[in-house]
Amino acid sequence: xxxxxxxxxxxxxxxxxxxxxxxxxxxxxxxxxxxxxxxxxxxxxxxxxxxxxxxxxxxxxxxxxxxxxxxxxxxxxxxxxxxxxxxxxxxxxxxxxxxxxxxxxxxxxxxxxxxxxxxxxxxxxxxxxxxxxxxxxxxxxxxxxxxxxxxxxxxxxxxxxxxxxxxxxxxxxxxxxxxxxxxxxxxxxxxxxxxxxxxxxxxxxxxxxxxxxxxxxxxxxxxxxxxxxxxxxxxxxxxxxxxxxxxxxxxxxxxxxxxxxxxxxxxxxxxxxxxxxxxxxxxxxxxxxxxxxxxxxxxxxxxxxxxxxxxxxxxxxxxxxxxxxxxxxxxxxxxxxxxxxxxxxxxxxxxxxxxxxxxxxxxxxxxxxxxxxxxxxxxxxxxxxxxxxxxxxxxxxxxxxxxxxxxx
Numbered sequence: 001x002x003x004x005x006x007x008x009x010x011x012x013x014x015x016x017x018x019x020x021x022x023x024x025x026x027x028x029x030x031x032x033x034x035x036x037x038x039x040x041x042x043x044x045x046x047x048x049x050x051x052x053x054x055x056x057x058x059x060x061x062x063x064x065x066x067x068x069x070x071x072x073x074x075x076x077x078x079x080x081x082x083x084x085x086x087x088x089x090x091x092x093x094x095x096x097x098x099x100x101x102x103x104x105x106x107x108x109x110x111x112x113x114x115x116x117x118x119x120x121x122x123x124x125x126x127x128x129x130x131x132x133x134x135x136x137x138x139x140x141x142x143x144x145x146x147x148x149x150x151x152x153x154x155x156x157x158x159x160x161x162x163x164x165x166x167x168x169x170x171x172x173x174x175x176x177x178x179x180x181x182x183x184x185x186x187x188x189x190x191x192x193x194x195x196x197x198x199x200x201x202x203x204x205x206x207x208x209x210x211x212x213x214x215x216x217x218x219x220x221x222x223x224x225x226x227x228x229x230x231x232x233x234x235x236x237x238x239x240x241x242x243x244x245x246x247x248x249x250x251x252x253x254x255x256x257x258x259x260x261x262x263x264x265x266x267x268x269x270x271x272x273x274x275x276x277x278x279x280x281x282x283x284x285x286x287x288x289x290x291x292x293x294x295x296x297x298x299x300x301x302x303x304x305x306x307x308x309x310x311x312x313x314x315x316x317x318x319x320x321x322x323x324x325x326x327x328x329x330x331x332x333x334x335x336x337x338x339x340x341x342x343x344x345x346x347x348x349x350x351x352x353x354x355x356x357x358x359x360x361x362x363x364x365x366x367x368x369x370x371x372x373x374x375x376x377x378x379x380x381x382x383x384x385x386x387x388x389x390x391x392x393x394x395x396x397x398x399x400x401x402x403x404x405x406x407x408x
Contacts, residue, residue, distance in 0.1 A: 019043050020135055021062050025050040025081070026070035031097065031120070035068055038127035042135055050074040052084045059088035066135055071098035071105055072120060078105075082112035093134045097122075100248045101310060103278035110255040111282075116211075117248045148258045151385040152266040152286040153321065154273050156300035158187055161323045162289035164355050164368075165348055166267035167192060168378045171365045173387060174231035178262040181223070181232040183254065185242040185268040185279075189235040196233065197362030200224040204236040208249050216260050229365040232261065242268060243275040251278035263387070270303035277310040280317075285385050287346070289321040292329045292336065301340040319344040319384060326350050346384055348377050 022043035024035050027050065036045045046062060048054040050073045058064060067085050074081050085094055096109040100119040109117050118130060151169065155162030163186060170182040184192055185204065193199060202222040207214060224233045234257070236242055242250065257264050266279065270288070273279060280286055288303060290296035300320065307314050320340070322333040325347040337345035351374050358367040369375040382388060 020065035021046065022066040022068065022131070022135075023048055023055075023058050023062060023064040024068050024070075025055060025074070026068070026097070027073045028070060031070060034124055035127060035131075038124045038131055042128070042132055050077075050081060052077065052081055055081055055084050056088060059085070064089065065092055066131065067092055067094045068131070069094065069096050069109075069114070070120070071096045071102075071109060079108055079112050082109065082114060086113035095131065095134060100246070101277065103251070103281035103310070103312060106248060106251050106278045107255065107281035110252065117252055119246075119248060148260075148262050148264065149386065150254060150258055150264040150266055150283055151382065151387055152268075152280060152283055153289050154267075154286065154303065155186060155269045156288055156290035156296050156303060158269050158271075160290050160296055160299075161352075161355075162186070162269070162321075163188070163191060163267055164195075164359070165289055165321065165323055165378070165381070166265060167195060167364065168368055168374070169382055169385075169387075170231055170265035171226075171229045172369060172375065172378050173263055173265060173382065174226075174229045179232070180230075180263045180265060181219075181234055181257055181261045183234045183257060183264055183266045185236050185250065185266070185272050187236075187238070187241065187269070190238055191359060192233065192235055194362060195359040195364035196226045196231075198224050198226060198233060200233055200235055204234055204242075204245075204253070205240060207234060207253055208245065211249065211252060211256070214253075214256050214260075219260060226365055231365070242272040245276075247276035247278055250276045251281065254279060270299060270306070273303060274306040274310070277307060277312050280307075280312060280314070283317065285317055285319070287319055287321045287381065287385065288342075289323055290336075291324050292322060292326070292331070292333075297336050297340055304340060304342075316343070318342060319346060321346050321348060321381065323348045324350045324352060344384075346381060348381070349373065 020043050022039050022045050024032055024045060024047045026032060032047050039045050043066060048058050050070055069081065071078050082094060094114045095116045095118060096114040097118050097120045098105055106117045116130060116134060153162055153166040167182060170180055174180040202224065210218060226233065288300050290300045320337040320342050322336065322345055325333065333345040333347050351371065354371055355368055358364045
């Protein structure tokens with residue numbers, strides 16, 4: 001298979017031969033034209049078919065610094081193609097193009113070594129900004145094949161008490177000795193700041209700006225950490241809604257955090273999940289948090305319909321978490337779950353007084369799990385999400401030390 005079919009001429013103000021080489025692996029002439037225009041003056045642009053043998057030949061003959069892979073054109077051979085590129089050019093940057101709503105494809109690309117996933121219809125100006133940064137900064141210090149687990153809880157409505165449940169789980173997991181980050185994409189994140197008595201200066205927006213160079217060293221120095229529990233915090237600013245951010249960026253951020261921390265506890269609302277269904281790609285189980293209110297159940301049903309419309313198969317992966325549960329209130333949790341098409345429910349009893357006092361006093365981590373019944377229910381939630389199974393995997397908590405050369 002031939003590799004180089006077109007080379008664009010760089011402006012005279014720069015030595016063309018001194019420019020790095022970018023290889024576009026696509027069959028779409030329109031994509032080639034758009035990427036070539038975006039890379040004008042930044043790189044020598046070549047094109048090849050999105051196939052393993054073409055990529056192998058290009059690696060030997062051209063030594064590209066940047067690979068842009070059209071995931072749609074690569075088809076079923078995508079994972080093998082990316083693996084071939086990564087083996088042949090471990091120092092090169094790989095960027096994938098595709099459907100930003102294709103959650104499984106995004107995760108597969110990131111795991112196979114792609115450093116960025118960009119919407120296939122992204123405009124020239126945005127492509128130039130992203131690809132310039134990738135050419136200048138090169139590869140990230142992330143191990144895509146060593147993804148730590150993520151445990152996700154989504155509130156059916158913004159008013160449902162999903163944040164308190166997710167934060168309690170995050171604190172409990174951090175106390176196991178794991179390096180845990182609480183990624184909160186739901187509105188009202190100031191409640192987390194008050195609950196943990198912290199004033200974070202670095203959060204989701206800053207991490208997205210640093211996406212091209214986000215690594216363990218940067219997060220260790222910039223991401224806030226709760227002193228008592230050791231929990232790292234990543235919050236979305238009150239001024240921005242997660243729905244307004246690029247879905248692929250949020251998915252890429254989650255993948256990166258899973259490559260750096262032992263565990264990620266993800267919290268968001270159903271609206272955020274609808275806007276970025278890729279957040280649940282690769283998760284074995286996740287929970288939808290509501291109450292015994294029929295309005296909450298209706299909102300949960302709407303979230304499930306949205307996931308189905310996005311092509312996310314959730315029937316055996318998602319369960320209902322009924323918070324503030326009171327046995328005297330009907331319908332029963334199992335009935336609520338069945339009414340919206342879920343097979344399983346889990347309850348967290350009504351501990352609103354304890355939780356509110358712990359939040360208002362800024363002692364959430366210190367006080368909220370002091371009640372043994374509540375702590376047992378949160379531990380049970382972790383088990384349903386698979387936390388105990390993941391914790392039993394040998395070497396999981398040694399990942400960071402191994403990467404730093406501190407473990408054999």
